[in-house]
Amino acid sequence: MVRKAKKIFNDPRNVVPEMLDGLVAAYNGRVKKLDGVNAMARVDIPAGKVALLIGGGSGHEPAYHGFVGDNMADGAALGNVFAAPTPDIILEATRAIHRGKGVLYLYGNYAGDILNFDMAAEEGIEVRTLLVRDDVACGPVENRRGIAGAMLAVKIAGGAAATLDTLDDVVRVTSRALENIRSISVALYAGSIPETGEFTFELADDEIEIGMGVHGEAGVWREKMVSTDTLVDRMMEFILRDMPLQRGEEVCVLINGAGSTTAMELLIANRRVLQVLAENGVTVHECVVGSLFTTQEMAGFSISLMRVDDELKRYYDMPIRSFGWTKW
Amino acid sequence: MVRKAKKIFNDPRNVVPEMLDGLVAAYNGRVKKLDGVNAMARVDIPAGKVALLIGGGSGHEPAYHGFVGDNMADGAALGNVFAAPTPDIILEATRAIHRGKGVLYLYGNYAGDILNFDMAAEEGIEVRTLLVRDDVACGPVENRRGIAGAMLAVKIAGGAAATLDTLDDVVRVTSRALENIRSISVALYAGSIPETGEFTFELADDEIEIGMGVHGEAGVWREKMVSTDTLVDRMMEFILRDMPLQRGEEVCVLINGAGSTTAMELLIANRRVLQVLAENGVTVHECVVGSLFTTQEMAGFSISLMRVDDELKRYYDMPIRSFGWTKW
Amino acid sequence: MLLYLCEQMIGHTDTLTQADKAIGDGDHGIGMARGFEAVRLKLEGGSFAALDELFKAAGMALITSVGGASGIIFGTWFRGGTKNLAGAATLDSPALSAWLVDGLAAVKERGKTKPGDKTMVDALEPAAAAAEQAAAAPLDEALAAATEAARLGMEATKDMVASMGRAKTLGERSLGHPDPGAVSTYLILRSLWEYTEKSGE
Amino acid sequence: MLLYLCEQMIGHTDTLTQADKAIGDGDHGIGMARGFEAVRLKLEGGSFAALDELFKAAGMALITSVGGASGIIFGTWFRGGTKNLAGAATLDSPALSAWLVDGLAAVKERGKTKPGDKTMVDALEPAAAAAEQAAAAPLDEALAAATEAARLGMEATKDMVASMGRAKTLGERSLGHPDPGAVSTYLILRSLWEYTEKSGE
Ligand SMILES: Nc1ncnc2c1ncn2[C@@H]1O[C@H](COP(=O)(O)OP(=O)(O)O)[C@@H](O)[C@H]1O
Ligand SMILES: Nc1ncnc2c1ncn2[C@@H]1O[C@H](COP(=O)(O)OP(=O)(O)O)[C@@H](O)[C@H]1O
Ligand SMILES: [Mg+2]
Ligand SMILES: [Mg+2]
């Protein structure tokens, strides 16, 4: 018999709209739900602002829809759990946030998301698309999935879209962020899909998989449990091989929990990540530790680095206020 | 054979100091670790400020030590996992944060914590103690444990200690907050203790326990899994029976995840809590949804309400910046 | 006929879930179930004079309800396949052929997929070819041929390495498992054929 | 003798973990292990001329290393029990009696506990009484009497409803399980007795 997840829901088929209601409420008046679709928008988008739309499948809370707010995204389109939002949802959200200066679509590099966002982009509003491809576990960059590093990209894009006058400029700055973000993840056990209650993959009790994707897509290798330090060292090797950092360069760090991994484990991993960076002479501009991009109750974590310079730091340092990440 | 937790650690006996290193780093320069003890303090405590010390066992991250910072606590004393900090740790922390105006000790009502904090309080610095007793599942108020509502108390105490001139005043305001905070929790499955890898209690696959404490202390009753709405309704009944709210009264709400419960489940619960409050004509000043006070990877959540008036709202509304909770 | 299709596809939820769990993210079953439930509601809610209107409505229902990759892909098949169906009142062999051939072209354009990428195209392409060849035969024969071609195409995806969709990062590990969308394609055609067989009895 | 005690208590980690899991939070075993490891380090690190210094150092090591309720409680027993030990060079029966009687008093004051609250006091109190009565007997007899009294006291906690510490909210559900701290108290005395027996052989 398949082991089923133990969770509290009402009707598992209604998780997305019910969650969205609770989420909009948890924004305490700063966002509103859009009528008839699973999408939301800030209530106070200034006229003439370049708009930023993010989105993807649900089940990764607080990503993506937890990152709408001041100096963050203007709206989010929500799909069902692990499924891209449909074009009509994306289009409604696009219309709701457009202020005449065009809309940047920023989301992860998944076939389903691309197909749906692209179809919505054909409806007349000026749209530019940037894909997050931060997962170094997937070979060449075109193949790379968007994982937790996406949150760093949203941070920069949000700052840029709040400050810069044209869609072109926002695209330019966000592209620079994307080029400098790398992530790698590790999974200990899977999260489950509410509608079926089934876990999306199986790992033996003493096995971990390095590089596994946020829906259970295959990683680079499986191995027996290792210590935090050994594991972090290997993960950092992957990142630093792909984006070698010179002594004196600066990075922002995100240690992201996959869902049920404790803050204690994340903080111990953070400690080691910072040690490795220090050994390499790399300066840490800021480190963030939390479960920002989850896969339901999956266990595991990811390390994301964003190499920053003065321009990227300017946007990174802006205060933000959203459900999933607030900073001042 | 006992089922062991699957987690990533280095040496499980070193989790607290290693975690503390990672935590201090994640404060990005705003707190420092104290030499030789598992305690930390803000780096910028103003002279002449009434000091606020919080603490307790580790394993509840981000509570308590994640709540040090601007308009929050001035320092935290950390015990081992689920064990009160020892008097020497508390005393070091007290000395480090004392600025001549006395120190408020604010922590949960547990025998171990009381014994240790009391012993530290005998060392000459002016100390006042307030215990969090928000868990309505434990009968009369003297018996009540301190659970997630503690975070609301820290918020108010932090604001009061940043603003008010005397320890007496800070005690008065914080006491008012404590009198108006009620919580109740539910558990689906247990968290584990790193050193043994063992889970702290067992529940059948289809059982939940209402009122269970944050270390697995017994609750009010066990029952079969129910829907979110049914469960929330019963939990709210407990709270509202203990603290009846009049139409027009105002509350702050905290929906707290126990560790591995998804943000999705918490948000769906939040939706229902707000519906119940609306039905009762109670206004929500702000709701917070997140895993602020965890029990390692325990699954479950708690509902906390704090009845507020203008005085409490003044402190609640102050911006805060800490690892576990930032607001502006 | 489409109502029968909807029922059948909803019934296959678990088969498709398992197929997608093997090499994808496990949501294809509930996605298709949600989609064909939406199609059913659309069909019950309106009356459709012409075949192309019916298929267009079904396609739109899939696009706006399934989500993920397959909503667009299967919706595009249903919608895009109506290009040359104007005037057709019911599904006959020439209409089947047109629907599959034009649907395939629309899917390939939208999905930028070629045969061998281990997608539903590897089932739809042989099915379209078979239906084209059988365009002069009776509908049940044409459907039988298309279904069998889709089945063989679906079986062949087991030997392919995925290069599209969520399975692409699996590389060699996707070998041995059929593509979930190809399984759906086969099951859709099989349901239509079954219905024709049953109603022809 | 204390070194043997440390070894033994570290060896009992699992017994105490299980006892605390039943009615507490499961950390009593690792807490005591950590504590007696600290005592061991302290003993190995210094030389102690008098018995009271030794017990004070051990008590302080427990207080600053165990954490939780039991660090203070057991540390207070060891430390508080030295009140009338000044001058004693080794543990003999009168010293044992003084140590347990004064330790008990200190624990009760610090912990605000009375007998019947289902704590270690329910094992320590009968043990102290037994040692007092046996103050004129040889040490091994006095320790045997104290150990047996502690065991009976510990057994009796099974029939008590907890009203202190983490178990207090369990109410009736704490029935049938011994108090973990009472188990520790018994094991501490038993280790001392065992050591005396062995070294007396
Ligand atoms: N670009 C594409 N062209 C054609 N079919 C595709 C394409 N991408 C994905 N598919 C089909 O969609 C199926 C996956 O559907 P589904 O699991 O519902 O979506 P998702 O991959 O978003 O979870 C694949 O098995 C494949 O047949
Ligand atoms: N007030 C008290 N007086 C005496 N003993 C106490 C008191 N509180 C707790 N204890 C003892 O401490 C034991 C629990 O120790 P431990 O599990 O290490 O601490 P915690 O309860 O903090 O997890 C109890 O079994 C009891 O014997
Ligand atoms: Mg999907
Ligand atoms: Mg404890």
Ligand SMILES: [Mg+2]
């Ligand atoms: Mg899928």
Ligand SMILES: [Mg+2]
């Ligand atoms: Mg305990």
